[in-house]
Every structure is written in C-alpha cells, then in structure tokens.
Amino acid sequence: MAETTPNHTQTVFGWAAKDSSGKIAPFVFKRRENGVDDVTIKVLYCGMCHTDLHYIKNDWGITMYPVVPGHEITGIITKVGSNVSNFKVGDRVGVGCLAASCLKCEFCKDSQENYCDQLQFTYNGIFWDGSITYGGYSQMLVADRRYVVHIPDSLPLDKAAPLLCAGITVFSPMKQHNMLQPGKRLGVVGLGGLGHIAVKFGKAFGLHVTVISTSPSKETEAKMRLGADDFLVSTDPRQMQACARSLDFIIDTVSAKHSLGPILELLKIRGTLALVGAPDKPLELPSFPLIFGKRTVSGSIIGGIKETQEMMDVCGKYNITSEIELVTPDHINEALDRLARNDVRYRFVIDIASKSNL
Ligand SMILES: NC(=O)c1ccc[n+]([C@@H]2O[C@H](COP(=O)([O-])OP(=O)(O)OC[C@H]3O[C@@H](n4cnc5c(N)ncnc54)[C@H](O)[C@@H]3O)[C@@H](O)[C@H]2O)c1
Numbered sequence: 001m002a003e004t005t006p007n008h009t010q011t012v013f014g015w016a017a018k019d020s021s022g023k024i025a026p027f028v029f030k031r032r033e034n035g036v037d038d039v040t041i042k043v044l045y046c047g048m049c050h051t052d053l054h055y056i057k058n059d060w061g062i063t064m065y066p067v068v069p070g071h072e073i074t075g076i077i078t079k080v081g082s083n084v085s086n087f088k089v090g091d092r093v094g095v096g097c098l099a100a101s102c103l104k105c106e107f108c109k110d111s112q113e114n115y116c117d118q119l120q121f122t123y124n125g126i127f128w129d130g131s132i133t134y135g136g137y138s139q140m141l142v143a144d145r146r147y148v149v150h151i152p153d154s155l156p157l158d159k160a161a162p163l164l165c166a167g168i169t170v171f172s173p174m175k176q177h178n179m180l181q182p183g184k185r186l187g188v189v190g191l192g193g194l195g196h197i198a199v200k201f202g203k204a205f206g207l208h209v210t211v212i213s214t215s216p217s218k219e220t221e222a223k224m225r226l227g228a229d230d231f232l233v234s235t236d237p238r239q240m241q242a243c244a245r246s247l248d249f250i251i252d253t254v255s256a257k258h259s260l261g262p263i264l265e266l267l268k269i270r271g272t273l274a275l276v277g278a279p280d281k282p283l284e285l286p287s288f289p290l291i292f293g294k295r296t297v298s299g300s301i302i303g304g305i306k307e308t309q310e311m312m313d314v315c316g317k318y319n320i321t322s323e324i325e326l327v328t329p330d331h332i333n334e335a336l337d338r339l340a341r342n343d344v345r346y347r348f349v350i351d352i353a354s355k356s357n358l
C-alpha cells in the first residue's frame with residue numbers, strides 16, 4: 001500500500017517479518033515525504049517489545065505482512081514541517097505505539113488518544129493517507145508531531161527507548177490507581193520488559209514492591225539489581241497463601257496464559273488487578289476471589305502522549321531507565337528467539353545506527 005501512495009517517495013532501510021515464521025529479514029520500503037505536521041527522525045535505537053513478537057508470529061491473527069515492527073523508538077530530529085513549533089532539528093525525541101487518532105473524539109480531546117476508536121499504531125496500522133504504517137526496526141521515521149515526545153537530556157537514548165512502550169504501559173495504570181506515592185504495596189507479575197520497569201517505578205515512588213514470578217532463579221536479581229522487597233514463586237501455594245490479602249494493587253505483565261485465582265488472592269479487600277499483558281488465549285477469571293474480596297480486575301493500554309511526556313520527565317527526574325541488552329540489527333533474530341524463551345534481562349534494544357546500510 002505504502003508503495004502506491006503518491007507522496008511515499010523516500011526510500012528507507014529496515015527489517016521486516018514477511019510471514020509467521022518468527023524471523024525478520026532486511027527490507028527496503030517507502031515512507032511519506034515530511035508533511036507540514038511531521039517530523040523526520042533518524043532512528044538510533046529501538047526496543048524489542050514482546051508485542052513485536054506477537055505481531056511477527058501473528059499470535060493475534062491481525063498481522064499485515066510484511067510488518068516492520070518497533071514502537072520503542074528514540075532518535076534525533078532531522079527535519080520539521082512548517083506547522084511544527086515544539087520540535088527542532090537536532091532534538092532528542094521518542095516515538096511509541098501511536099501514529100494517528102481521530103483528534104476529535106472525547107478521548108482525543110482529553111489527551112487519552114490511546115482510547116480513540118480510530119487509533120492507528122506505529123506499525124501494522126493504517127495512517128490518515130491510507131498507507132500501512134511501518135515501525136522503528138528501520139533507519140528513519142516520519143511521525144506526526146502530535147505523537148512525538150522529548151527525551152530529557154539526562155537519559156541515554158538506548159536505555160530510554162523501552163520507556164516509550166514498556167514504561168508508559170505500567171506508569172499509566174499505576175497513576176490511575178494512585179500508586180505513584182509512598183506507603184502502598186505493589187505486586188508485579190512477570191519480570192520481563194514491562195515488569196522490571198514497574199518494579200523500578202514502585203521503588204522510585206516509595207512503594208513496597210513484591211515480584212510474583214514462575215522463575216525462582218530471578219529472586220536474587222529482582223532484589224539486588226532492581227530493589228524489589230519481596231519475591232513470590234507463583235507456583236508455590238505455601239508462599240502465595242502466606243501473602244494472601246497483603247497487596248493494594250497488582251500489575252500483571254505476563255505474555256502467555258496463566259492462572260489469575262492465586263494472584264487475586266494476594267490482593268487486599270477492594271484491591272485491584274490491572275492486566276496489561278496480552279496473551280493470545282483468554283484467561284480464566286474465577287469468581288470466588290472476586291466476590292469474597294470485593295476485588296476488581298481492570299485493563300490498560302499504553303498511555304496518551306501527554307502522559308507519556310509526563311512519564312518521560314519523571315524518569316528524567318528520578319533517573320529511571322530500562323535495563324537493556326544492546327543488539328546490532330544482524331542479531332535481531334537471535335534476540336527474538338531469546339525473547340520467546342523468556343531469556344532477556346530485561347529488554348533487547350536494537351542499535352540501529354550501528355549498521356550504516358543493508
Ligand atoms: N497493555 C499494553 O498496552 C501493552 C503494552 C506493551 C506490551 N503489552 C503486552 O505485555 C506482555 C508483556 O510484554 P513484555 O514486553 O514485558 O514481555 P517480556 O517477554 O519481556 O516479559 C513477559 C514476562 O512474562 C513471563 N511469562 C511468560 N509466560 C509466562 C507464563 N506462562 N506464566 C508466567 N509468566 C510467564 C516471562 O517470564 C516474562 O518475565 C506482552 O503480552 C505484550 O504484548 C501490553
């Protein structure tokens with residue numbers, strides 16, 4: 001589609017999945033010319049979110065191949081359109097999951113574009129001009145100014161990249177449920193890309209943080225490297241029962257089907273479980289832990305752009321970044337395999353600029 005759109009004349013090098021095999025390969029494609037509301041970004045780094053893997057493998061049955069994944073993008077502005085006043089050439093910026101929304105509905109007007117029903121994503125979306133969007137596993141991006149954020153000077157662009165999706169995805173529900181101030185007890189289920197940033201936010205905001213994981217091997221690191229206070233092995237009923245009714249709020253970042261019952265029992269009466277992980281199979285919701293504990297299960301998708309900028313500024317203030325493993329574009333497939341095996345501490349980030357061309 002992009003190839004047939006008239007003003008899509010800029011040739012870009014990137015990396016795409018062409019089928020559901022789980023592999024990506026070099027891919028040359030076209031992007032639109034920089035419009036009046038656009039900025040052009042030289043992509044320096046792109047985080048590898050588990051959502052990329054879901055799309056690459058067509059886990060959710062909605063992938064439009066070829067798909068150029070990547071929505072944790074940082075880089076430098078190289079061009080700005082005539083309507084752009086809040087960015088200039090040379091600015092350090094980031095682009096997350098959002099590429100377009102209707103700009104008119106109640107959610108767009110209230111800076112909650114992420115709940116607009118016409119929302120289009122940075123990849124595998126349909127832009128306003130009808131073209132398919134291609135993401136950050138590529139050397140250059142053209143983005144509408146309304147979906148771009150500034151990166152504070154204090155944050156390195158590689159370690160800041162995962163904040164654009166993993167960071168805002170855990171920050172937004174934590175904020176909504178008043179978990180940005182000290183005193184409360186937070187649970188984090190799944191210690192991957194999203195989960196480890198939730199632990200960091202929890203500690204920065206003075207919360208007591210309990211990690212709930214299937215992997216006992218992660219305990220030492222969770223406590224020593226990330227500062228978690230407690231660690232529960234979710235498959236150990238004794239440990240789980242000993243902590244029943246102890247947490248105010250739990251964020252569940254697990255990417256595959258798992259049981260919710262034992263997790264819900266950890267919540268205090270009237271506590272909330274926020275689901276952000278997106279398994280391809282439905283989760284079973286047992287009614288007893290809900291009715292006996294007056295508990296709530298909620299969901300949340302990324303965050304709006306205003307909130308993303310707020311989160312970025314908070315990260316600048318508290319010096320919060322992702323723990324990353326930097327990979328060159330030649331090693332994306334190895335990184336995808338490791339991501340699928342849950343073997344990552346805690347986010348792969350592609351050093352896009354390490355490869356000058358394909
Ligand atoms: N709601 C949103 O806006 C949003 C945004 C980004 C990502 N996501 C989704 O969140 C999920 C996590 O993303 P991520 O990038 O942090 O992934 P990740 O692979 O870095 O982390 C996932 C964690 O889940 C654990 N896990 C996997 N299978 C498990 C199982 N069966 N039981 C228990 N634990 C298991 C892994 O060990 C890992 O710690 C993905 O499904 C992703 O698509 C949602």
Ligand SMILES: [Zn+2]
Nearest residue numbers: 049051165166
């Ligand atoms: Zn993501």
Ligand SMILES: [Zn+2]
Nearest residue numbers: 102105108116
């Ligand atoms: Zn809208």
